[in-house]
Amino acid sequence: MHTWHWRTWNNLPYLTCSLLDSWPHGFFTQHYAPRSPAELTQILHPTAQPYRVKQVHGNIVLAPSEVMLTEQEPDGSASPGIGIPAADGLITEQGGQSVWVCSADCTPVLIADAQTGQVAAVHAGWRGTALKILPQAIARLQAQGSRLQDLRIAMGPAIAGEVYQVSEQVAVEVGATIAALDTTELKKAVTILHQLPNSPILDDPQPGRVRLDVRRVNALQLEQLGVRPEQVAIAPHCTYQNPEHFFSYRRSQEKKAQWSGIVSG
Template sequence: MHTWQWRTWNDSPYLTCSVLESWKHGFFTQQCHPRLPEELTQGLQPSAASYRVKQVHGNVVLIPSQIETGNQNNVNALEPPAADGLVTEQANQAVWVCSADCTPVLIADAVTGQVAAVHAGWRGTAQKIVPEAIARLQSQGSHLENLRIAMGPAISGEVYQVSEHVAAQVGATIAPLDLSNLPDAIADLRQMPHSPIFDDPEPGRARLDVRQVNALQLAQLGISPDQIAIAPHCTYQEPSHFFSYRRSREKKAQWSGIVSREVL
C-alpha cells in the first residue's frame, strides 16, 4: 500500500508519494501560487534543469532537447511548445505539469532513473496521453515492470459531472463501445469491474472518474496495481489546498514535478 505525505517548502504544503520515494518530486498546492517550475525546482533539487510545456489538452509528449531546440530556433519565443507530457533524457532534469481538476501523473523508471510528467484531463485521457508517455519511455529503454506511477490530486469521480457523450468517449479507451448508442455504451461502462462511471441525477449526464480510467488503461498495458498510486485528494472538494476550475472558474493551477536521477 503506497502512502502520501504532506511536506513543506517555504511554508507552503505539498504532497509526495512513497511509490516515487527514490526521486525528488512534489504535487504542489495552491499555497505555492504564483511560483513557476523554475522556482519550485529549487525546492526539489536546485541543480536540476527545469522544463515545462504549454498544455493544450492533447496527447503530444516531448523531451527536453525538443524544447531547447525550439527555443534556439525562435529567439523571441515567449512560451514553451504545445504538449501535455514531458519525458526526460538524462539525469537531473525536472519536468512539470500544472492542473486545476485534471490529473497530474508523475512516472519514474526504477532502473534507468528517467521520469515523465503528464497532464491528463478527460480530453488527454480520451487520447491515451499516459500510454503515449509510457511508449516514449519504452523507446528510451524502459520496461513496464520497472515503472512507478503516481496520480496526484484531481477532481474525483463522485463529483465530476460530464455529458454521457464525454463519458463514453473516454470510456471507449478501455472498452469496446458503440458510441452511436449512448445509453448502451454507458450501461456497458457501468457494468465493468472497477467502473469509472457513476450515476448522475441529471438526464444525459454521468459522473466520471478520470484517474480510474487512466488506472484501467495502465492495467490493460500490463502494469501491476502495486506500481500505481492514486492520491486520496479531490481538488474540487478541498478548497483549502487546491485550485479547482470546476469550482471557481478561475484560471489558476497547481504544479506537479519530478526530477530524473542517475542510472542505478
Template sequence: MHSWHWRTWEGLPYLTCSLLEPWHHGFFTQQFSPSTPFELTKVLHPEASVYRLKQVHGNTVLTPQEIVTKLTAGGDEVDREGDSALVSGDGLVTHQPLQAVWVATADCTPVLIADEKTAQVAAVHAGWRGTALKIVPQAITRMQAQGSKLEDLRIAMGPAIAGEVYQVSEQVAAEVGNTIIPHNDEKLIVAALHELPNSPLLPDPEPGRVRLDVRRVNALQMEQLGISPEQVAIAPYCTYQTPEHFFSYRREMQKKVQWSGIVSYDF
C-alpha cells in the first residue's frame, strides 16, 4: 500500500504521497487559503516556474508552452482575472524541468501524475464532468505523446468527496459510467456499474439517485488503459467529511478551493 504523509510548512498542514516521493509535490489544505500557486510553489521549489489554468470542467490538457502561446495570441480562450490572464483548461503537462503545475479543487479530484523515466509531470482537475470526458486518460495520452510509457507513470489522486456521501442522479452516474461501460442505455450502465467488484456506485434511498465514487471511476479508466493498480494511490480523505482540513462545495456551497501541485524533476 502507498502511504500518505502529513507535512507542515510554517505550521500549516499539507499532504504528500509516497508514490510521488522523488518529486516536490503537495495536496494543500484550506489552512493555506488564500495563498495562490505563486506563493505555494515557494513551499515546493522556489526556483520552479508556475502554471495554472482557468478550470472549466472540461478535458482540455495543455503544456506551459501552449499556455504562453495562447496568452500571446489572446482570443476567447483567455480569461482576465484581476491583474492576471488565464487560459481555459483542466489539465497541465510539463515539457521542461522545474515547471510547477497546479489545480484547484473543492470536492473534485486533484490528480498528480509523474513519469519515473522522463521526469515530466501532470496536474489534472477531475470532477464528474471531466471524468465523463476522460480527462485523466487525455492527460496520459499527452504524456505518451511526449515520450512517456504507461509502466513508468505514478499517479496520486488527492482528497475529494467520497462516494458514500456524493449523491448524484442516475443520469450523471450513467454519463460517467459510460467511460468504462460504453452503452446507450442509462439503466443498463447503472446496473452494470453496480455489478462491478469494488463498485464505484453505492445505493441511495432516494429514487433515481445513487452515490458515486468519482475517484474509483478514474482508477477504472486507468486500469482500462493498462495501468496497474500498484501505480495508483488514492488519498484516504474526503473533503466533505474532513471540515478541519478541506473546503467542500457540497458542504458549504461557497466557492472556496484548495490547491494541489507538482514540480517536474531536474535530473
C-alpha cells in the first residue's frame, strides 16, 4: 500500500505520497495561502521553473512551452491575470520544471513517469472528469514517450463521495465515462452505476440526488486505460470534512484554494 505523509515547512503542514518519493512534490494545505506556485516551488526545489494555468473545469492539458512562466501572484489567487492560458492540466517537457494546480474540492492529481522523469499536474473536478481530463493528460505523456506501466499517479485531498451530493444528471454525465449508459434514461443509468463493483455512486436521502465519488471515477478511468491499481494512490483526506487543513468551496462558498505541485526529474 502507498503511504501518505504529513511533512512540515516552517511548521506548516503539507502532504506527500510515497508513490512519488523520487520527485519533489506536495499537496499543500490552506495554511500556505496566499503563497503562489512560484513561492511554493522554492520549498520543493529552489531552482525549478514554476508553471500554472488558468483553470476552467475543462480537459485541455498544456506543456510549459505553451504557457508563460508563472509570475508571482501577490495574493496567490486562483484566478491568474491576463496572459496565462486556460487549461486544467500541465505536463513537463524537461527536467527542473514544476507544474501546479489549485483545488478546493476538486481532485488534484500528480503524475510522474519513473523512466523519463517527466511529470504532470491535473485539476479534475466533476466537469473535467466527465471530459476525461486524466486520460487526456496520459495521452499527452504517451505522445512524449511515456509508457503506461511507468506512470505513478497520486490523487490528493478532495471532497469525499460520502458527502458530495450531486444531481442524478451530473452523476450520469460523469458515470458515462466508465459505463455504457443511455443518458436520456436517468433512473436506469443511475441503477447501472449503482451496480458497478465498488460503485462511485452512493444513495442520498433527497429525491433526484445521489452522492458521487469523483476520485473513484478517475480511478476507474485509469483502470480502463490499463493502469494497474498499484500505480495509483488516493489520499485518505476529504477537503469538506477537514476544515482545519483544507479550503472547501462546498463547505464555505469562498473562492479559496490550495495548491498541489510536482517537479520533473
